[in-house]
Amino acid sequence: MLRLAVLISGSGTDLQSIIDHRNQINGEIALVISNRKNAYGLQRAQDAGIKNLVIKNQDELLNTLKEEKIDFIVLAGYLAILGKELIDTYQNKIINIHPSLIPSFCGPGMYGLHVHEAVLKRGVKVSGATVHFVSEEVDGGPIIWQEAVSIADLDTPEDIQKRVLEVEHKILPEVVQWICDGKVVLEKGRVKIR
Numbered sequence: 001m002l003r004l005a006v007l008i009s010g011s012g013t014d015l016q017s018i019i020d021h022r023n024q025i026n027g028e029i030a031l032v033i034s035n036r037k038n039a040y041g042l043q044r045a046q047d048a049g050i051k052n053l054v055i056k057n058q059d060e061l062l063n064t065l066k067e068e069k070i071d072f073i074v075l076a077g078y079l080a081i082l083g084k085e086l087i088d089t090y091q092n093k094i095i096n097i098h099p100s101l102i103p104s105f106c107g108p109g110m111y112g113l114h115v116h117e118a119v120l121k122r123g124v125k126v127s128g129a130t131v132h133f134v135s136e137e138v139d140g141g142p143i144i145w146q147e148a149v150s151i152a153d154l155d156t157p158e159d160i161q162k163r164v165l166e167v168e169h170k171i172l173p174e175v176v177q178w179i180c181d182g183k184v185v186l187e188k189g190r191v192k193i194r
């Protein structure tokens, strides 16, 4: 059974979606780590009986992940850019959920509401969410799964965020379950679900 660490920075609704599905997931949410002490996701972890820590320094983060014998890392609204050492140590063992259909509206500076503000400004009629492997290139890692959603009837970034979060809360636990079941295969930079 994989020992999972979920990294957060904020309210933790993506984390909660994994917690809510943990009985279907053949992995243990062993640790929740936030880089912000006021992240409500820490309370969600506490309420679920999951060990939770605040760690801002990436060297300390990597040491803690090793000490806790973490096998796989899920970035769930984690708003810091991971460095080369951590990514090399956990190569193809880190996933991230992003609130757009990558390669659109992603990369440095594209996080949280900023994404949906850019989506609204551009006037696209479809958005969605993407789960991808994490590489040194921000949001540039191999795409694992995506789901689109119509936003043609929405007029504010907050409404778009709300609708996209519904998709996030569906696909993130699904992908975590597939990973824990060994169904996610990366071949020549392209992901297949067995």
Ligand SMILES: Nc1nc2c(c(=O)[nH]1)N[C@@H](CN(C=O)c1ccc(C(=O)N[C@@H](CCC(=O)O)C(=O)O)cc1)CN2
Binding pocket: 075, 078, 079, 080, 081, 082, 083, 087, 096, 097, 098, 099, 107, 108, 109, 110, 111, 133, 134, 135, 136, 137, 138, 139, 140, 141
């Ligand atoms: N090396 C990588 N690190 C991270 C990745 C990645 O793919 N490779 N994914 C991001 C998650 N993310 C979008 O999905 C993302 C997070 C944060 C930022 C960003 O610009 N952050 C700001 C600071 C924000 C803050 O602290 O308020 C910044 O670093 O200047 C962009 C994309 C997680 N890490």
Ligand SMILES: NCC(=O)N[C@@H]1O[C@H](COP(=O)([O-])[O-])[C@@H](O)[C@H]1O
Binding pocket: 008, 009, 010, 011, 012, 013, 014, 015, 041, 076, 077, 078, 097, 098, 099, 110, 111, 112, 115, 165, 168
């Ligand atoms: N680029 C990363 C990024 O923007 N991540 C986004 O932060 C939000 C976290 O919400 P949560 O704290 O309620 O899970 C989610 O919408 C997630 O896609």
